[in-house]
Amino acid sequence: MSHDQMTRAEREDLQRLIRQREKVMKSGAKQRSAELLADFENQMGQAYSFDQDEVWKKATEAAEREVAKAKKAVAARCLELGIPERFSPGLGLSWWSRHENACKERRAELRKMATTKIEAIERKAITEIEMNCLGAQEQLALAGVTSDAARGFIERLPSIETLMPRLSFAELAGEADPPIAEQLVSSNALRQRKFRERQAALRKRDVTLPATEHNADDESDDESS
DSSP, rough: OOOOOOOOHHHHHHHHHHHHHHHHHHHHHHHHHHHHHHHHHHHTTTTOGGSSSHHHHHHHHHHHHHHHHHHHHHHHHHHHHOOOGGGOOOOOOOOOOSSSSGGGHHHHHHHHHHHHHHHHHHHHHHHHHHHHHHHHHHHHHHHHOHHHHHHHHHTTTHHHHHOOOOOOOIIIIIIIOHHHHTTSSSSHHHHHHHHHHHOOOOOTOOOOOOTOTTTHHHHHHHHHH
């Protein structure tokens, strides 16, 4: 036996390893989803203080100085107008540590969006894990078969692209025969539609419909009356 050819025992060991790896990777994908959601929750709940960044701090201090000047001007004008201090208008400066994420309803919306996105990421990851493990198992199987018939059987297995071909806009738009939209209609409704079309065509040629056609008897009576 060639040193480059795997033994049956080696292939069996690798098969078990691949199956175990697939199982662990799928569990890891679920764990990763939980971590991603927790990380998103942490980002969404984050609050920022004005003094945790040097630029924010300087901007806030500069704004406070200008607000102080404006407050003095407003107070002086109130004095001129005879407005008592306890009734006088005023202004101030506020720092918002959060914005949209401060709203409970908005956080619920964002959480739902994140959950949906993470679920899609997990499904894609699991599919890729299964495809990769299947590819490895196919390589092991090919390494163990010797006949052309066996190799041909494996090579003829359809791919996912073959099983799920790309959509045709022309077919979906109605150029298929019958159109895709018509194929989605119930069989009874489809038969009735076909019958009405045949009835209209026959009337144009002054041909009487056979008595066996019963779905449009009532319609015919209504039209003749």
